[in-house]
């Protein structure tokens with residue numbers, strides 16, 4: 549299993565790393581995510597939240613949805629080799645997301661101002677749009693992680 553967000557020949561994104569809370573295959577809460585890069589920028593794909601991610605029984609937890617939004621926004625940037633952290637995340641819930649419901653997603657960079665990039669994430673079900681998320685991501689130097697005692701297992705995630 550690859551531990552980097554490499555893009556495969558088919559344009560499919562692999563997990564950031566095995567223990568990533570949202571996308572990692574070793575995470576007990578791993579979300580079913582199938583993300584693809586159709587072009588130079590942006591991501592499309594499918595997402596399914598299941599019973600492990602529910603709040604109100606049968607309905608996906610808003611926090612779990614926000615984590616998925618953060619994950620997808622992050623994937624837009626890691627695939628471009630941008631080293632960043634999320635500084636702010638807003639999630640607008642237009643309609644309930646039912647557990648087991650297959651959603652389509654699309655995500656793109658809305659704006660870039662200095663070190664700040666705003667990434668928009670849209671999730672839609674069969675009946676239309678259910679979630680719009682906006683992540684404000686701030687570019688950081690390698691030292692942001694190394695000063696925390698983290699090494700190449702982190703910095704390499706952004707290096708491609």
Ligand SMILES: CCCCCCCC(=O)SCCNC(=O)CCNC(=O)[C@H](O)C(C)(C)COP(=O)(O)OP(=O)(O)OC[C@H]1O[C@@H](n2cnc3c(N)ncnc32)[C@H](O)[C@@H]1OP(=O)(O)O
Pocket residue numbers: 564618619622623626632633634635636662663664684686688705
């Ligand atoms: C492997 C990939 C996984 C991908 C999915 C997961 C992604 C994540 O969730 S990352 C983890 C969660 N996030 C974090 O840990 C971040 C914690 N926060 C920090 O480290 C710092 O506050 C940090 C780096 C965001 C900003 O600090 P610093 O580098 O000193 O920059 P600073 O000068 O304060 O801010 C830079 C710019 O961003 C703006 N900014 C910073 N934070 C915010 C905020 N919360 N809201 C709005 N603007 C902000 C500042 O106003 C400034 O703007 P300008 O350049 O116009 O003056």
